[in-house]
Amino acid sequence: xxxxRNFLKRSSIAAGIGLGIPMDFNIITQTLRxxxxxxxxxxxxxxxxxxxxxxxxxxxxxxxxxxxxxxMDSKGRLIMIGDHTDNNILIFDKSGKLLDYWGTAYPGxxxxxxxxxxxxxxxxxxxxxxYLDKNGKWVKHNGRVSKTTLDGKVVFDIGHPxxxxxxxxxxxxxxxxxAIGPQGDIYIADGYGQDYIIQYSSKGxxxxxxxxxxxxxxxxxxxxxxxxxxxxxxxxxPMLICTSRSENAFKFFSLEGEYHHSIHLPNMYVCRAVxxxxxxxxxxxxxxxxxxxxxxKDHTGFVTILEGEKVVSNPGGTLPEYKEGKLLPSYQLDSxxxxxxxxxxxxxxxxxxxxxxxxxxTAPIKLERV
Numbered sequence: 001x002x003x004x005r006n007f008l009k010r011s012s013i014a015a016g017i018g019l020g021i022p023m024d025f026n027i028i029t030q031t032l033r034x035x036x037x038x039x040x041x042x043x044x045x046x047x048x049x050x051x052x053x054x055x056x057x058x059x060x061x062x063x064x065x066x067x068x069x070x071x072m073d074s075k076g077r078l079i080m081i082g083d084h085t086d087n088n089i090l091i092f093d094k095s096g097k098l099l100d101y102w103g104t105a106y107p108g109x110x111x112x113x114x115x116x117x118x119x120x121x122x123x124x125x126x127x128x129x130x131y132l133d134k135n136g137k138w139v140k141h142n143g144r145v146s147k148t149t150l151d152g153k154v155v156f157d158i159g160h161p162x163x164x165x166x167x168x169x170x171x172x173x174x175x176x177x178x179a180i181g182p183q184g185d186i187y188i189a190d191g192y193g194q195d196y197i198i199q200y201s202s203k204g205x206x207x208x209x210x211x212x213x214x215x216x217x218x219x220x221x222x223x224x225x226x227x228x229x230x231x232x233x234x235x236x237x238p239m240l241i242c243t244s245r246s247e248n249a250f251k252f253f254s255l256e257g258e259y260h261h262s263i264h265l266p267n268m269y270v271c272r273a274v275x276x277x278x279x280x281x282x283x284x285x286x287x288x289x290x291x292x293x294x295x296x297k298d299h300t301g302f303v304t305i306l307e308g309e310k311v312v313s314n315p316g317g318t319l320p321e322y323k324e325g326k327l328l329p330s331y332q333l334d335s336x337x338x339x340x341x342x343x344x345x346x347x348x349x350x351x352x353x354x355x356x357x358x359x360x361x362t363a364p365i366k367l368e369r370v
Contacts, residue, residue, distance in 0.1 A: 041337055041367060043320065046305050046313035048352060048367035050337055054096040055363035062087050062101055065132070067355040067364050069272070070345035071114040073121045073150065078345060078353060080364060081112040083131055089123075089152065094347055096366070102152045107131040107141065111177040111227075111272075115147075117184075122155065123148045124178040128192050143174045145188055147204075156204055158188065164206050167194065177272050179228045181255055182238055189242065191226040197242055197257065210257035211242065220259050223247050227272025227282075230255075241273040245285070263309050267329035270304065276346040280306040283341030284317065285357060287331050299339035300332045303354060303367075315352070315367055316341065338365065 039050040057064070063084050070080040077099060078092040088103025089112075103109070103125075111126030129143030147155040161167040174192030181187060184202030198209040211222040227243035231252070239260060240253045248268050252260040269286040284302045288294040302316030311320040314330050316338035321328045332338075343355040345364075352367040 039337055040370065041303075041315035041333075042305070043313040046315070047370050048315055049370050051366040051368060052362075054353075054366035055092060056096045056098060057090075057363050059361075062090060062098065064361045064363060066357045066359070067342070067362075068110050068357065069112045069343040070353055070355050070364060071112055071123075072345055072347060073114060074116060076348065078347070079112065079114070079123070079150070080355060081106075081109045081125060083107060083109045085109075088125075091150075094351075100151075106146075107139075108143065108174075111175070113178040113180060115180045115184075121150055123150060124180065124186070126175045126178055126188075128176050129172070129174040130192060140172075143172075143193065145175055145178055145186075158186070158200060158204050161190075161198060161206075161209075166198070166206065166209055176225070177227045177243075179230050179240065181230055181240075182232075185255070187228050187230075187240060189225045189228040191224055191243070191245075195222040195225045197222070197225060197228060197240070197253070199257070208257060210253070217259070219251070219262065222251065227270075229273040229275060231273070231275055233275065233278060241275075241280075243270055243272055245269050245271070250280075250282075263306075264327070265304065265311065265330075266327055267331065268304055269301075271342050274344045274346065276350075278308055279346075280309075281344040281346060281352065283343050283354065283356075284314075284330075285340050285342055287317065287329075290331060297358065299336055299358070301340040301342075301356075302330075302332050302338050303341045303344055303352070304330070 040047055041050055042048050065084040067082050070078055072078055080090045085104045085107050087101040088106045088109040091100040106127040108128040108131045110128040113124040115122045125146045127144050129141055131139055133139050145158040160173045172193040175188050176191030177189040179187045186200040188198045190196045196209045196211045199207040213221050215221050222244045223246035226245040229241045231239040231241050242251045244251050248265050250263045267287045268284045271283040274281040282304050284304055286300045302314055305313040314320055318331045339359045340357045342357040345353040350369045354365045
């Protein structure tokens with residue numbers, strides 16, 4: 001009966017077109033297009049409906065390379081940084097409508113951090129100093145951190161630490177992330193350079209640095225210090241969460257750089273920690289496949305979610321499992337719904353927006369909480 005009804009509906013549409021009867025072609029398209037099955041990702045209380053076509057963009061007016069990170073400002077707008085110099089910054093509303101775009105000066109646009117100062121929001125933009133040219137080759141330039149207004153006016157820049165004597169000539173400075181402390185201090189993660197965390201005052205004055213590779217206690221070392229975030233979940237003891245991506249770990253430090261403890265996430269090459277309520281969210285850029293050799297260009301990523309310090313859901317990945325209190329390795333789903341999870345933004349409704357690196361120039365994906 002349903003087959004006959006669908007046949008009659010298609011026949012009526014074809015007849016209407018043939019007779020020149022005015023038709024609503026949106027209705028025709030919706031009628032003839034097969035309904036896409038909903039893709040639900042995640043586990044337990046953290047399950048999401050995937051919306052790949054959430055962002056409303058023009059590939060001509062607002063082309064994309066890599067969508068690196070996203071934050072939400074005090075007005076609920078979603079601000080994304082990428083590395084296409086026609087539009088380093090894209091600003092969306094929650095429906096995916098593009099509200100504004102700007103920025104041509106950050107070819108290695110990588111990190112974005114929001115700083116709320118009184119009634120005004122500012123951005124800290126991180127240019128890693130690396131970008132892919134038109135021939136697919138990596139090109140190195142000077143990395144930097146810029147404090148800007150929301151419409152792109154530069155307040156000040158923080159440049160190479162060699163200028164203040166804490167790096168030697170020839171040391172690479174390739175910052176990947178910034179976090180702002182409770183007193184306005186600026187913490188820069190040199191994740192593609194020397195793997196130091198460098199602390200500055202709110203005015204850009206050097207205070208201290210730590211991390212790197214040569215500490216007597218290996219827990220104090222950082223390897224690919226890709227992200228940094230301030231953890232206020234214990235208001236009496238704010239901590240810094242530093243990514244040590246090559247070690248598949250988050251390392252916790254005091255605001256003065258004293259090591260506290262680590263969370264190990266086997267097989268997850270995590271990016272920055274994103275905090276919301278008691279949860280920690282992170283993009284997983286890669287996971288090592290079970291059945292073939294690992295390569296950094298392969299699409300092996302997903303997203304991970306922790307309650308406190310326990311992994312409870314892996315949208316785009318396998319169910320998190322613990323054995324004798326230790327987390328077992330997690331893997332990307334065979335269907336590869338997320339290629340490279342580079343960042344997670346959480347809105348007021350607990351929906352997630354996933355920025356991806358090396359994902360065929362695609363816009364951020366929305367994961368709607370179900």
